[in-house]
Amino acid sequence: MAYSCAARLPCRETLATAHQRLNARNPLVHCLTNPVTAHFVANTLLAIGASPVMADHPDEAGEVARQADALLINLGTPSDSRLAAMQRATRAAREAERPWVLDPIGAGGLPRRRELALELMQHHPGVIRGNASEILGLAQQHSGGRGVDSAHTPREAHQAAHELLSRAGGVAISGASDQLFGMAEQAGQPRPLCMTIEGGSQWLPRVAGTGCALGAMVAAYAAVCTDLPTAMLAAHLHAAAAAERAEARAHGPGSFATAWLDALASVEPARLMERRVKIHWLDDYGRH
Amino acid sequence: MAYSCAARLPCRETLATAHQRLNARNPLVHCLTNPVTAHFVANTLLAIGASPVMADHPDEAGEVARQADALLINLGTPSDSRLAAMQRATRAAREAERPWVLDPIGAGGLPRRRELALELMQHHPGVIRGNASEILGLAQQHSGGRGVDSAHTPREAHQAAHELLSRAGGVAISGASDQLFGMAEQAGQPRPLCMTIEGGSQWLPRVAGTGCALGAMVAAYAAVCTDLPTAMLAAHLHAAAAAERAEARAHGPGSFATAWLDALASVEPARLMERRVKIHWLDDYGRH
Amino acid sequence: MAYSCAARLPCRETLATAHQRLNARNPLVHCLTNPVTAHFVANTLLAIGASPVMADHPDEAGEVARQADALLINLGTPSDSRLAAMQRATRAAREAERPWVLDPIGAGGLPRRRELALELMQHHPGVIRGNASEILGLAQQHSGGRGVDSAHTPREAHQAAHELLSRAGGVAISGASDQLFGMAEQAGQPRPLCMTIEGGSQWLPRVAGTGCALGAMVAAYAAVCTDLPTAMLAAHLHAAAAAERAEARAHGPGSFATAWLDALASVEPARLMERRVKIHWLDDYGRH
Structure with a gap:
């Protein structure tokens, strides 16, 4: 596997810009998301400088999706009513050319x-973000998973993620390390790319909703970034940098969650740049 | 604009009493509110010494509203079922002469x-608490707002608030400064009053649900106060005093939220009295 | 009342084992619970080493209950849809011989x-955990309670709890002291037992959802324990030991909630054993 130096990441130079734009534009992110973690998701968006709106009634969802700068669709505990809202909102987002995250x-x-x-994906999500079992499931490959947990490592879902790039602008697999898939130009040619982010915190999977929050962060960055791989990367680096800072202050999962929100609000662009990202081109696989 | 000295606030002398009553009576506050911030709202009520009950099924809402000492109606993410519950609860609250907050x-x-x-307002709310765009909307004036955010300053909604005093016992506009409208007696005559509260914290708008929580606090105080302007003022001063104390401890929005709940539980009546409130009579407007 | 020394508690020797198993097995706990405190419940399960799944759609609940190691049914703010899910899930849990907590x-x-x-209890819950008024209500005795608060002391609900032992494997009454009822063997005979746990924290009732969280903890321990009295006792001692540690760090209800989650994740089995538990046989009552 050919890892590039982080400095050569195609979109890398715009990360600081993405972060500055987020604060300057205060994008409105429409979240159709599960009530279990909705408060945490809203707090995450407010912490990073975005503005959440959670209107999930079918009669309002289309209108709000058109008002908003980006849309998050989170399939946790989906009621029939929220599902109807999701169908209208994804259609509206596509028509209004707003990015949406699944x-x-x-x-x-x-x-x-x-x-x-799969039904919602007909409206072409900007980014799909999930765990390995979920990405495998969407690619209709052998999946599994018990409840909502993953039964696979991110590495096992690489091929599935690669396939899904034909149906979404980017794919992010969360796990012990996060792996982001998208198309980038090299020498004038679009090529599929995988970016791996190490780090984060042992406490992230011990707080309910950190994954949901990350999905919302991707939507917020997608609202202000010109390309989706940059948005995915900026969101994941922002989350991971904040997690590392929070872990240094935390005594357990409760204080970690609090410190993560604090760090999300204060982490600086320079800090995002410090992190090392490993990159390889997916079409290099055959050569190994 | 003629500002009175805070000491001359008609209801001011009863603020400490209001706070003591809250702790002594532990009022039961029925909350029909959005699930996004419902946990935070419940924690806020428990922190200030009230007791929340969130029963939102149409078959229970009327009965619970009659059992409770006050009712909060919060229109965030309204499902059809919760709306039906709101209709029964507001009717029951009016019949049982319980104050309710919209x-x-x-x-x-x-x-x-x-x-x-507007439909629910037929059951005459005790207090309406919202942001400037919401108050303008209820007065059927040109409004706007994107999603659930305000597109106006509190000052722009003064006339709308004044008008709404014919349909509610009090109106509170939240913003950079909070502005409270109600009727007070002066020389035996009822006159419309505006009370402005400065202060609070930069972090309040960066935590999801602080506005919802403030609405619940108004309901709790309305349960134990004899007049609604006192209830509004006590709730807003309590919230603002706690916010200032919390900001001194906070490192960001996460730790602010935690510290705010702590401070809500420990702030003392004397502290409420320390704050300066600016007052003017609304019917003095013509003289400027 | 004849109190035994804690060392003679029938199940006591397995408490450390229960705690170790919880961490080793990471049981999946299916929670059909109110959205108000669902995030706190999920965080509690993650803190103690269990894994929550909150799927509450009727079309999914049966399947998820069969996948899970235990089920929690919490009747707070019950929507018609979640109730339908509860009926399917309790049936599935019973068929799959998974313990469930009401x-x-x-x-x-x-x-x-x-x-x-009462309708759900036809599927024979492993444990019923509630406040005194709720336990009295289930035993069809004179009850009351205003909203969801208790109007009775745990002591007043002793006989009701004893009666409910014919319909559940264990009964836990939460209050100023927690009282746990179950069957234990003595000299080869099953006898009804009451275990009283003192301690905890003044802040527990000032944080919304600590009771709900305790119900989820009982379900998690029931997933890994061989008998239900042990599961009840381990969960309650775990919660109480963490509450005492958290109180020492807390400045109010906000920081208490955070510190409680921290302490739930770090409290050690030895610490559980330190606490004194008072025990008496319920069939000794007649002798006093």
């Missing part, structure tokens, strides 16, 4: 979720 | 919310 | 909740 919670282990996700 | 989230930018709010 | 919120003061609880 967080296909449970699409690994629960057939109903997979079907719902 | 938090008309989204009534600025979302026509459906405005209609719902 | 938290009958509001069954004291709200007749509809009592009926729902």
